[in-house]
Amino acid sequence: MEIVKDETNRPRESASKATVQPAGSILLAATPIGDTADASPRLVKALQEADLIGAEDTRKLLNLCGRLGIKTTAKIIALHEHNENERAKKLLEAAAAGQRVMVVSDAGMPTVSDPGFRVASQAAAAQIKVSALPGPSAVLTALAVSGLPSDRFCFDGFVPRKESDRRKFFAALKTEPRTMIFFDSPKRVHETFGVLEEVFGADRKAVLCRELTKTYEEILRGTVSELKDLTEGEIRGEITLVIAGAEKSSKDPADYVAQVKALAAEGMRLKDAAAQVAEATGLRKNELYQAALAAK
Missing domain, CATH: 3.30.950.10 (Tetrapyrrole methylase, C-terminal domain)
Structure with missing residues (x-):
């Protein structure tokens, strides 16, 4: 085995020979959001090495592999918002048994408005190694x-x-x-x-x-x-x-405390009064609430 050293002088395997994913782990892998050429060499290698892949859409994953000119020997199962709780257990069991488990969405990084969060969360709780293969993100x-x-x-x-x-x-x-x-x-x-x-x-x-x-x-x-x-x-x-985010208001919350207190005097909870005045003025309700408390 060829050994090279990184900047910290720790020996590591040559990138050309090292496996992308260690056995007994779960890999959250980003896939192209549009251009197939954005698929990284690590993604290609991981797809070829995986034992089990949870894919948001199995047909789209197979289509991606076809466009990349590769075949995967992994077992592929559907992993989407409607079955993730159920399938997470199966993926965790496979990783605990020593398999290389991948999770991919249709495009971009899993867990970001896509399946994968429950798998990652449960794996972390079970102390199963979870890592990410970074890549395209809309x-x-x-x-x-x-x-x-x-x-x-x-x-x-x-x-x-x-x-x-x-x-x-x-x-x-x-x-x-x-x-x-x-x-x-x-x-x-x-x-x-x-x-x-x-x-x-x-x-x-x-x-x-x-x-x-x-x-x-x-x-x-x-x-x-x-x-x-x-x-x-x-x-x-x-x-x-x-x-774009909201521009910082030039208004002083202290100038509107009287309005908050007036609403509170009519029976409204102070927090609700602050929220109502904030809606009308564009100020932050927490700033108004704290100013009203300080005025007491």
Whole structure:
């Protein structure tokens, strides 16, 4: 066996000969989000070495292997949101028995709005080794190309389907100062921008990323209002939204304590009073609540 040394002078196997995944472990492996060429050599090797693979869609995994020009001898089982609790046990048992177990989603990193979280959580609790094979991510790719601040950001998964749920969803994020990233359906994205316009305001900066890394990739930048107009009509493909965080308010919470106290004097809980005034002023309810407590 050829041995090379890393920067810490610890011996390790040559990358060309080492196995990607040790036996008796679970590997969360990122797959291409569009361009097959984004598959890493480590992913290719891991697919060839695995004993058992939990795939969000078994047909899509086999299709990926075909596009990569490889075959896997692993047993492949479906692992999706409806059966993950049940299948997690089987994957953990296989890893505990010494098998190399992989988890892959249709695209991107497992566990990020995709199956894999329950497997990773249960494996950690059972002290079974879990590692990740990094790679493509629609979340980070969209953030990188958005042109919006990337030093602080949050990912909030899929935008709710129902309009009433969308309204509540975004209302809770109205004063979020970090750049926000969401997945959305092309069938609903126009309506989503309509709700964003009402809740966040027409001038909030936003970016729509469509078909990232694919042939017809498209990046639309503008205000919420502008993107609402641009998405009217038929939109196709995978959609990732990046929305600018709220600007810090120049208002002083102390100036609105009297309003909070007045509502509380009428019988409303102080926290609820602070929340109501925060909704009306755009201030953070926790800041108002703390200011009201201090005023007591």
